[in-house]
Amino acid sequence: MDIKISDNWLRDYLKTKISSQELGKFLSYCGPSVEYINKVGNDFVYHIEATTNRPDMMSVIGIAREANAILKSFNKEAEFLPLKIKALSKKIKNELPLNVEIKDKNLCSRFTAIILDNIKIAPSPKWLKERLEVSGIRALNNVIDISNYAMLETGQPMHIFDYDKIKNHKMILRKSKKGESVVTLDGIKRNLLEGVIVTEDEEKLIDLCGIMGGENSAVSPETKRIIVFTQIYNPLLIRKTCQALAFWTEAAVRFEKGVDSEGTVTALWRAVELLEKLANGQIKSNLIDIKNIEHKQKKVKVKFSKINQLIGIEIKPRKAVFILNSLGFKAKIKKDEIEAVAPSWRANDINIPEDLIEEIARIYGYHNLPSILPSNQILEQETGLDFFWEKKVKALLKYLGFSEFYNYSFISAKDLENFNLERNDCVKIINPLNTDWEYMRPSLIPSILKTVADNENNFSEMKIFELSNVYIKKTNNVLPDEFPMLVGALVDKNDKNLFFKTKGILETLFEELGILDIEFKTGDVQNFQKGKTAEIFLENKTIGFLGILDQKIASCFGLKNIPVIFNLDFKKLIKKASSEKKYKEISKYPLAKMDLAMIVDESVLYKNLLAVMKKAGGDLVKNIQLFDVYRGGQIGPGKKSLAFSIEYGADNKTLSGEEAKEVQNKIIQAVQNELNAKIRDGQ
Numbered sequence: 164m165d166i167k168i169s170d171n172w173l174r175d176y177l178k179t180k181i182s183s184q185e186l187g188k189f190l191s192y193c194g195p196s197v198e199y200i201n202k203v204g205n206d207f208v209y210h211i212e213a214t215t216n217r218p219d220m221m222s223v224i225g226i227a228r229e230a231n232a233i234l235k236s237f238n239k240e241a242e243f244l245p246l247k248i249k250a251l252s253k254k255i256k257n258e259l260p261l262n263v264e265i266k267d268k269n270l271c272s273r274f275t276a277i278i279l280d281n282i283k284i285a286p287s288p289k290w291l292k293e294r295l296e297v298s299g300i301r302a303l304n305n306v307i308d309i310s311n312y313a314m315l316e317t318g319q320p321m322h323i324f325d326y327d328k329i330k331n332h333k334m335i336l337r338k339s340k341k342g343e344s345v346v347t348l349d350g351i352k353r354n355l356l357e358g359v360i361v362t363e364d365e366e367k368l369i370d371l372c373g374i375m376g377g378e379n380s381a382v383s384p385e386t387k388r389i390i391v392f393t394q395i396y397n398p399l400l401i402r403k404t405c406q407a408l409a410f411w412t413e414a415a416v417r418f419e420k421g422v423d424s425e426g427t428v429t430a431l432w433r434a435v436e437l438l439e440k441l442a443n444g445q446i447k448s449n450l451i452d453i454k455n456i457e458h459k460q461k462k463v464k465v466k467f468s469k470i471n472q473l474i475g476i477e478i479k480p481r482k483a484v485f486i487l488n489s490l491g492f493k494a495k496i497k498k499d500e501i502e503a504v505a506p507s508w509r510a511n512d513i514n515i516p517e518d519l520i521e522e523i524a525r526i527y528g529y530h531n532l533p534s535i536l537p538s539n540q541i542l543e544q545e546t547g548l549d550f551f552w553e554k555k556v557k558a559l560l561k562y563l564g565f566s567e568f569y570n571y572s573f574i575s576a577k578d579l580e581n582f583n584l585e586r587n588d589c590v591k592i593i594n595p596l597n598t599d600w601e602y603m604r605p606s607l608i609p610s611i612l613k614t615v616a617d618n619e620n621n622f623s624e625m626k627i628f629e630l631s632n633v634y635i636k637k638t639n640n641v642l643p644d645e646f647p648m649l650v651g652a653l654v655d656k657n658d659k660n661l662f663f664k665t666k667g668i669l670e671t672l673f674e675e676l677g678i679l680d681i682e683f684k685t686g687d688v689q690n691f692q693k694g695k696t697a698e699i700f701l702e703n704k705t706i707g708f709l710g711i712l713d714q715k716i717a718s719c720f721g722l723k724n725i726p727v728i729f730n731l732d733f734k735k736l737i738k739k740a741s742s743e744k745k746y747k748e749i750s751k752y753p754l755a756k757m758d759l760a761m762i763v764d765e766s767v768l769y770k771n772l773l774a775v776m777k778k779a780g781g782d783l784v785k786n787i788q789l790f791d792v793y794r795g796g797q798i799g800p801g802k803k804s805l806a807f808s809i810e811y812g813a814d815n816k817t818l819s820g821e822e823a824k825e826v827q828n829k830i831i832q833a834v835q836n837e838l839n840a841k842i843r844d845g846q
Contacts, residue, residue: 164215164416165198167298168226170207172316176227178242179234183207186230193233193525195220208297218420219508222318232489236526246317248432259326259447261390266337268455269397270360271372274336275427276392276451277435278326279444282306284384288441300413306382306389309437311413318508319393319422319430320414322370324380326388330364334390336372337361343368347375359404360396373401373418374410389444391434392451393427406594424458425507461505465516468499473517474524475532486526487519549647552676552737553630556649559675563668565626565651570610572632573600578609581719583690590636590643603634603643607650608690608730612712612720615652619723625654630733647733649707652726660792662695662711665727669699669709677741682770683709690716691728699731701739707731754785754812755823759830760843762804765794767838772805779833783818783826786810804843 170183179186187197187209196212211226219225224246231243259278265271285305287295291312292302300311306323314320326332339359345368346352353371355361362370369380373396382389402419405411428450438444471477480496487494491506505513512518524532557567575598579586590603604610607629615625628651635644653665666683673681678701686698688708696710709729717725763772769789777784791806798804809830811823834840 164213164221164420166211166213166221168209168211168223169294169297170209171205172223172294173209173227173230176224176244176246177230178244179230179240181234181239181241183209186234189233189237189239190226190230192530193236193528194229195226203297204293206293206297215420216512218417218511219318219423221417221420222314223316225318225508228491232486232526235489236486236528246429246433248429248436255446255449257447257449259388260332261326261329261448261451262331262333263451263453264333264335265453265455266335270338270400271336271394271396272454272456273395273424273427274392274451274453274455275394275431276390277431277446278388278390278448279435279438279442280388280447281443281445282387282389282438283443284382284386285442291441304382304384305442306386306438309434309441310391312437313430313434314414314417317426317430317433318417319426320373320417321391321393321430321434322376322414323382323434324369324376324390324392325382325386326390327386328380329369329390330366333365334369335363337363339368345369345371346378347371348378348381349375350378353408353410356404356407358400359407360400371404372396374404374408374412374415388447389438391431391438393431393434395422395424395427409594409596421511423508424456424510428452458507458510461510461513462502463505463513463516463519464497464500464502465519466500469516470501470520470523473520474527475535478523478527482527483523486523490522490526492522549734549737552740553647553733555676555740556672556733556737557630559672560628560651563626563671565628568611568614568627568629570607570614570629570631571600572604572634574602574604574609575599576601578613578720582606582609582612582716584609588636590634605633605635606730607631607633607648608728609720611650611652611728612716612722612726615654615726616721619654622654623656625652625726627652649729649731649733649736651729654724654726656724661727662709665729666697666709669729676736677743678736678739680739685768699729701735704735706735750785750812750814752812752814752817754810755818755820756808756810757823757827758806758808759827760791760804760806761831761834761840762798762802762843763834763838763840765801765803767803767840769805772834772838772840775833775837776807776809776830779830780809780811780826783811783813783823784809784830785812806843 183200187200191197198210198212200207200209213220220229228243231241234241259280261276261278263274263276265274287302287305287308291308295302295308295311298315302308310321310323339355339357339361341357344352344354345361360372361368362372367379369377396418398419398421401415405415405419435446467480470483483501484494484496487503492503494501494503503519576586579589579602584605589605592601595601611627611629614627618625628649630647630649632645633648637643653661655661680702682700683697684700686696687693688696688710690713691710692713696708698705699707699709707730711727712725714725773787776787788808789805790808793804811818811826831842
């Protein structure tokens with residue numbers, strides 16, 4: 164998360180004489196990265212990247228505390244000035260009661276609140292406005308601005324409600340029910356999923372907890388009495404709600420990453436202090452402090468030997484303890500180890516000895532560690548077979564003239580409908596970024612069809628492919644099946660044999676992968692033209708198909724030309740792939756080459772014809788190559804003419820012309836008898 168911190172504000176809690184530029188440099192060396200610093204009026208603003216595991220640094224005080232430890236490690240004079248709050252010194256009369264009920268302790272681990280009267284709504288003073296605005300928050304009025312100011316200063320989000328708008332002054336915190344909605348402060352009605360943390364009074368929802376308050380409980384110019392409250396909400400539920408609503412606020416970002424459980428009261432008193440000074444507020448209730456989950460101090464131990472082993476140099480025990488204490492730990496030396504109690508604001512990210520070592524190394528300075536290359540030989544990591552074949556297939560397709568495309572793994576409801584895919588059978592995304600990305604795609608074909616449509620105006624011919632995962636929905640809300648598919652699309656409106664050329668490309672691909680038992684069988688596949696589609700089998704199990712897209716589907720995707728598509732299950736394909744190559748010696752004797760043309764019924768498959776010819780010719784047939792296919796009026800309807808070039812040869816002698824002719828005659832007789840072929844004149 165990127166945050167903006169005012170230098171003037173920071174120095175309220177950090178006493179040091181170094182310049183803002185130096186401070187930014189030292190912070191970047193050992194702590195949060197200061198991306199840049201810019202001057203605003205008489206102030207400097209640090210643009211800081213606070214990492215997710217350090218929500219304590221999403222505040223002015225958090226950065227001041229971190230800077231103090233870092234500056235001291237560089238032997239710079241610095242002092243952290245903690246926030247000092249004067250809490251109630253005596254119990255006051257509880258004039259304005261508030262009844263708070265929390266239905267489930269897991270929703271809110273701590274809830275603190277107090278009520279103030281005689282509030283005067285007015286503009287904030289100039290200094291407060293300036294600090295908010297350089298931090299990226301627009302100033303509104305003194306009460307709202309104070310809640311934002313206290314949040315930026317302490318890191319603890321808080322809300323302020325109009326006390327008189329809460330029915331019977333009762334707040335009930337619970338999970339939302341199915342179909343409920345709330346209008347938030349920004350005037351937007353938000354429909355809630357079941358299980359969202361909400362607060363209601365006795366007649367309405369008044370708060371979308373941890374994210375934004377309700378419009379019906381908001382402070383207005385007429386407000387006189389207010390409820391100020393700070394809380395610790397369940398971070399997981401806050402995050403899920405933000406994702407479902409696609410809506411984040413400054414408060415929500417902090418809550419979802421984890422807020423200091425022991426900082427709620429301090430932040431509350433800071434806000435009260437400012438409300439008394441700047442809004443004429445007067446405390447009219449006791450402090451409400453509900454602790455559903457008690458904070459337990461976390462104690463972590465680490466041995467000196469392990470510190471030095473992992474960091475790579477010897478760090479003196481006293482130096483290591485000094486570093487940890489400067490960061491707010493309570494650390495001490497015990498025999499051959501350090502025992503450290505993590506501060507409450509680090510409770511979520513300090514768990515094991517390595518966490519302490521990281522803190523010691525970080526503040527000591529990674530730049531102070533020696534740069535020594537490993538002395539042992541670095542072994543190359545063995546590449547997984549799946550990755551090997553993925554690279555191999557992509558390279559082969561590139562050499563066959565294809566271009567690779569990468570598409571999003573999401574798909575729209577419209578594309579599912581256009582490709583006759585049922586929405587209920589697909590994985591729906593709970594919080595899609597837009598309507599084009601509502602579902603995880605169960606097929607790569609719609610995506611590649613859109614790619615073809617996007618490029619048709621620029622290219623008259625296309626050969627493209629994608630190798631990516633598809634996602635198949637499973638029952639019982641478990642994770643979907645996820646596996647890779649290989650899909651390709653070819654477009655060339657002037658090539659009437661594009662289907663067969665694509666088949667030849669696939670045969671070349673299979674051959675290069677060492678897969679020889681592939682079989683193409685005519686079949687019907689949804690969304691593809693009947694009679695112009697072939698299922699692809701490997702060892703009698705289907706692994707995909709090849710076909711010409713149906714005209715209606717092409718129109719749905721706005722295609723001008725009809726593409727040929729192949730779709731292969733990549734996992735099944737590479738299971739039988741092999742890099743092993745087999746060679747046999749080239750014959751020492753010349754081959755006899757003869758042509759053979761025949762007319763057969765359209766229903767006769769090439770593979771069946773080839774099998775008959777090879778069987779009849781036996782070992783003397785060395786190669787059969789189809790070089791011409793003709794259909795037309797000269798041979799009649801329902802017929803096709805096929806012309807082959809056949810090479811004959813023996814392994815132990817040169818065949819004579821008569822011997823080659825004898826073998827060819829056997830082939831002719833076989834195709835006539837078994838396939839009712841008619842030999843063309845001149846054979």
